Amino acid sequence: MKFTMTVSPDFSPDYIAGWYIFNTWLQNQTNQAIHLELYNSFDKQREDIKADKIDLIYANPYDASMLIRDKGFVAIASPYRKTDEAVICVNSESEYSCVEDLKSGCTIATADDPEVSTIGMIMLEPADLSKENVTIEELKNYVMVAKSLIGNKADAGFFLKEAFDDMSKFIKSQIKPIVTSQISVIRHTFLIGPDFVNNSGISEEDFRQLINSMHESEKGASTLKSLGFEKWENQDHEEAEFMIDLMDTLVS
Amino acid sequence: MSTVELKYHDQSTSSREVSDEEVPYPEGKLIVSRTDTSGKITHCNQSFVDMSGFEENELIGQPHYILRHPDMPAAAFKDLWDTLKAGNKWKGYVKNLRKDGKYYWVYAVVVPNIRNGKVVGYASVRRKPSRTKVNECIALYKTMLAEEQS
Numbered sequence: 314m315k316f317t318m319t320v321s322p323d324f325s326p327d328y329i330a331g332w333y334i335f336n337t338w339l340q341n342q343t344n345q346a347i348h349l350e351l352y353n354s355f356d357k358q359r360e361d362i363k364a365d366k367i368d369l370i371y372a373n374p375y376d377a378s379m380l381i382r383d384k385g386f387v388a389i390a391s392p393y394r395k396t397d398e399a400v401i402c403v404n405s406e407s408e409y410s411c412v413e414d415l416k417s418g419c420t421i422a423t424a425d426d427p428e429v430s431t432i433g434m435i436m437l438e439p440a441d442l443s444k445e446n447v448t449i450e451e452l453k454n455y456v457m458v459a460k461s462l463i464g465n466k467a468d469a470g471f472f473l474k475e476a477f478d479d480m481s482k483f484i485k486s487q488i489k490p491i492v493t494s495q496i497s498v499i500r501h502t503f504l505i506g507p508d509f510v511n512n513s514g515i516s517e518e519d520f521r522q523l524i525n526s527m528h529e530s531e532k533g534a535s536t537l538k539s540l541g542f543e544k545w546e547n548q549d550h551e552e553a554e555f556m557i558d559l560m561d562t563l564v565s
Numbered sequence: 566m567s568t569v570e571l572k573y574h575d576q577s578t579s580s581r582e583v584s585d586e587e588v589p590y591p592e593g594k595l596i597v598s599r600t601d602t603s604g605k606i607t608h609c610n611q612s613f614v615d616m617s618g619f620e621e622n623e624l625i626g627q628p629h630y631i632l633r634h635p636d637m638p639a640a641a642f643k644d645l646w647d648t649l650k651a652g653n654k655w656k657g658y659v660k661n662l663r664k665d666g667k668y669y670w671v672y673a674v675v676v677p678n679i680r681n682g683k684v685v686g687y688a689s690v691r692r693k694p695s696r697t698k699v700n701e702c703i704a705l706y707k708t709m710l711a712e713e714q715s
């Protein structure tokens with residue numbers, strides 16, 4: 314049997330090679346044939362999840378809900394100490410110094426990332442801003458969001474905190490954060506689907522053990538490094554369910 | 566600062582300090598708590614502890630009305646419980662009372678925690694409210710409270 318693994322399309326392009334290395338490591342450890350399918354569209358990936366084409370996934374908290382509650386996926390682990398946070402930035406010369414300075418009718422630049430957009434829109438609520446009274450400029454990536462701020466096209470932009478932190482010094486000197494989320498409980502999670510659990514010949518417990526002890530071997534540790542992770546942290550079923558409950562309070 | 570005698574739905578009472586000083590909502594944070602099905606706090610995050618002014622061990626196991634502010638009308642919480650009991654999500658603006666008598670406004674979303682088809686508890690996630698909405702609620706809750714007391 315051949316399985317398919319995928320990664321939430323919001324992964325940083327720096328780690329594409331890392332995901333291939335992880336897939337090779339996983340195939341060696343499990344003796345299973347696993348094909349890695351990467352998507353650049355959230356919608357196309359969701360279509361394939363709905364069509365039961367995915368068996369293993371590094372999922373964003375948004376999709377984790379559908380995967381766990383509708384598709385019977387099981388949460389295995391999240392990257393140690395990594396949580397998903399968003400930053401709202403403006404041009405560093407601008408007069409905006411807090412969210413409340415932004416007014417109805419302003420333009421917000423975003424990269425196509427539903428999770429960051431959700432957290433970003435929540436952080437705009439105190440300024441009475443919503444999808445109804447702002448113009449959203451949807452761009453391909455975070456560098457383009459920064460450029461839109463620098464060129465004074467958008468008033469504010471949403472960034473994944475990690476992406477903001479990784480921006481060049483030159484870009485960072487031209488934009489300034491006005492608010493950063495500190496949600497700390499919402500995170501990407503590695504999940505396995507019912508087909509993999511039932512047909513791979515590896516029990517959920519053994520798989521969990523394999524992933525969570527990955528950093529203990531030299532090969533595992535270097536593979537994790539290529540993903541930008543220190544190690545995995547176990548996510549049990551209740552932790553994942555609770556994260557989904559929290560996500561549910563954030564989406565309208 | 567004045568001392569107010571608060572009466573709760575379970576007939577218990579407590580006398581609490583109440584002051585008119587507001588504590589601003591912490592930027593970018595979510596204030597999270599969980600309760601059992603009766604409304605007793607089972608978990609809370611650090612922001613919850615920090616904003617309440619209580620120690621974590623003073624909160625766990627206590628009924629959630631420990632944060633109830635006398636300016637909140639009973640009808641708001643009746644609506645909250647009716648909505649949750651019907652299996653739905655409740656959203657609203659809440660003025661909370663801290664241990665030191667100060668208050669803070671939140672926009673809260675409360676959901677039932679459903680596991681294997683059963684409600685095992687509730688979770689509330691609060692975020693920074695819009696001032697415009699808070700001002701509307703100040704007026705609205707005042708009217709509601711006056712009606713309840715008449």
Ligand SMILES: Cc1cc2nc3c(=O)[nH]c(=O)nc-3n(C[C@H](O)[C@H](O)[C@H](O)COP(=O)(O)O)c2cc1C
Pocket residue numbers: 572573574575598599600604628629630631632633634637642645659661675687688689
């Ligand atoms: C998950 C959850 C969170 C709650 N959070 C608050 C809160 O922050 N402040 C508050 O006054 N009541 C909160 N309540 C409502 C209380 O349980 C209670 O109904 C309210 O304080 C009124 O108390 P009383 O009905 O005993 O007078 C919460 C209830 C639930 C289920």
